[in-house]
Amino acid sequence: MRYELYYWPSIQGRGEFVRLALEEAAADYVDVARENGGVNRMMRLMESATAARPPFAPPFLKAGRLVIGQTASILLFLGSRHGLAPKDEAGRLWTHQLQLTLADLVVEAHDTHHPIAAGLYYEDQKPAARRRAEDFRRHRIAKFLGYFERVLERNPRGDRWLVGARLTYADLSLFQVVEGLSYAFPRAMQRQAKRYPKVVALHDRVASRPHIKAYLASARRIPFNEDGIFRHYPDLDG
Amino acid sequence: MRYELYYWPSIQGRGEFVRLALEEAAADYVDVARENGGVNRMMRLMESATAARPPFAPPFLKAGRLVIGQTASILLFLGSRHGLAPKDEAGRLWTHQLQLTLADLVVEAHDTHHPIAAGLYYEDQKPAARRRAEDFRRHRIAKFLGYFERVLERNPRGDRWLVGARLTYADLSLFQVVEGLSYAFPRAMQRQAKRYPKVVALHDRVASRPHIKAYLASARRIPFNEDGIFRHYPDLDG
Numbered sequence: 066m067r068y069e070l071y072y073w074p075s076i077q078g079r080g081e082f083v084r085l086a087l088e089e090a091a092a093d094y095v096d097v098a099r100e101n102g103g104v105n106r107m108m109r110l111m112e113s114a115t116a117a118r119p120p121f122a123p124p125f126l127k128a129g130r131l132v133i134g135q136t137a138s139i140l141l142f143l144g145s146r147h148g149l150a151p152k153d154e155a156g157r158l159w160t161h162q163l164q165l166t167l168a169d170l171v172v173e174a175h176d177t178h179h180p181i182a183a184g185l186y187y188e189d190q191k192p193a194a195r196r197r198a199e200d201f202r203r204h205r206i207a208k209f210l211g212y213f214e215r216v217l218e219r220n221p222r223g224d225r226w227l228v229g230a231r232l233t234y235a236d237l238s239l240f241q242v243v244e245g246l247s248y249a250f251p252r253a254m255q256r257q258a259k260r261y262p263k264v265v266a267l268h269d270r271v272a273s274r275p276h277i278k279a280y281l282a283s284a285r286r287i288p289f290n291e292d293g294i295f296r297h298y299p300d301l302d303g
Numbered sequence: 304m305r306y307e308l309y310y311w312p313s314i315q316g317r318g319e320f321v322r323l324a325l326e327e328a329a330a331d332y333v334d335v336a337r338e339n340g341g342v343n344r345m346m347r348l349m350e351s352a353t354a355a356r357p358p359f360a361p362p363f364l365k366a367g368r369l370v371i372g373q374t375a376s377i378l379l380f381l382g383s384r385h386g387l388a389p390k391d392e393a394g395r396l397w398t399h400q401l402q403l404t405l406a407d408l409v410v411e412a413h414d415t416h417h418p419i420a421a422g423l424y425y426e427d428q429k430p431a432a433r434r435r436a437e438d439f440r441r442h443r444i445a446k447f448l449g450y451f452e453r454v455l456e457r458n459p460r461g462d463r464w465l466v467g468a469r470l471t472y473a474d475l476s477l478f479q480v481v482e483g484l485s486y487a488f489p490r491a492m493q494r495q496a497k498r499y500p501k502v503v504a505l506h507d508r509v510a511s512r513p514h515i516k517a518y519l520a521s522a523r524r525i526p527f528n529e530d531g532i533f534r535h536y537p538d539l540d541g
Contacts, residue, residue, distance in 0.1 A: 119454065
């Protein structure tokens with residue numbers, strides 16, 4: 066069975082967390098909206114008047130007859146299918162809990178450039194964005210990355226991965242968050258990264274996984290840009 | 304086994320979604336931080352230097368040796384333990400997906416009064432709050448409640464519940480969101496509610512469940528107030 070991933074074709078966005086899991090698992094998938102006419106197919110599926118379980122927004126993943134929306138829910142599914150999460154209940158829930166905490170960070174990173182409304186341009190909310198970004202740089206990055214550093218420190222199976230002794234989808238997502246923060250806030254991250262050596266080492270460890278390394282070097286990896294979640298606006302980097 | 308719920312003792316907040324599930328299930332639980340010295344116990348548990356799997360923030364639930372954080376993850380766990388979610392994988396994931404969409408709405412509702420920083424007072428971000436709340440009232444409430452109305456319309460097992468023919472934790476959470484929005488934005492909700500008759504009927508159906516009805520009438524239900532997620536500031540209600 067070939068998975069069908071539905072997500073906006075020109076940004077990493079939330080879809081990237083799913084792409085990374087599919088790539089690490091070497092799963093057979095098609096990134097539908099990047100094919101000819103794919104965005105139309107995605108919109109038709111979303112707006113279908115007959116779908117019994119319509120997704121709220123991209124990304125969503127078609128797996129046979131299943132259509133799964135919400136990034137964390139897709140990863141919960143892929144994690145158990147592809148060995149990207151522990152099999153025991155406690156480990157599965159812990160991995161998911163970490164993913165949900167990363168998702169909270171992703172919302173906050175997005176809202177640094179869109180504190181007033183996602184439907185307005187950044188240019189129409191710049192003063193509020195500057196204030197929100199300042200708070201994010203000063204307080205929120207440290208709160209979140211400090212937490213993940215602690216999780217690595219305390220993992221009884223060692224500090225290579227967040228959960229147990231093997232990579233999970235939460236590691237892939239933490240990699241992506243560090244990538245994104247480094248793109249959006251290079252000055253802030255340069256100052257702060259040394260406080261989180263285990264997080265940075267995990268990032269590098271993920272980047273050098275054979276499947277991930279090949280993916281990052283491929284045209285399948287969309288470069289960061291100023292339409293996605295992580296945007297580099299120098300005004301917001303202090 | 305008695306569950307221990309850890310959450311701030313003076314607000315409904317995110318903990319309320321867990322309380323509603325525990326109450327509907329008639330589960331044996333203690334709301335730890337509402338007991339004498341309970342907040343200290345909660346802080347000690349959160350800051351414990353030895354916990355292998357520390358929660359990022361309340362709410363978290365202690366279930367025997369398990370400590371589960373993140374509201375949606377707690378509900379995933381309680382859902383399967385207490386018949387508050389379907390047993391099949393597709394139904395479980397769909398329920399969780401709806402919960403995560405409600406969680407997105409909860410963040411947006413919170414940020415109407417805190418668009419700049421959770422660490423600042425509302426009074427220090429009022430102009431931004433007014434703009435964000437206006438967008439939320441005009442666009443976001445309709446987008447989310449319209450979606451849940453559609454989910455109810457399309458449920459092949461009827462429009463009584465979001466998933467299948469029985470109540471799930473997602474129904475309890477939708478009830479709570481409608482309660483919260485009606486408290487925070489009474490004028491906006493009065494204007495808009497008639498567009499979502501199935502959502503409103505579901506809200507009323509949940510409110511009249513025997514366990515929920517008894518809970519809402521008890522001292523265990525903390526009243527809404529201006530410290531929680533859903534706050535009534537007339538300035539933000541248009």
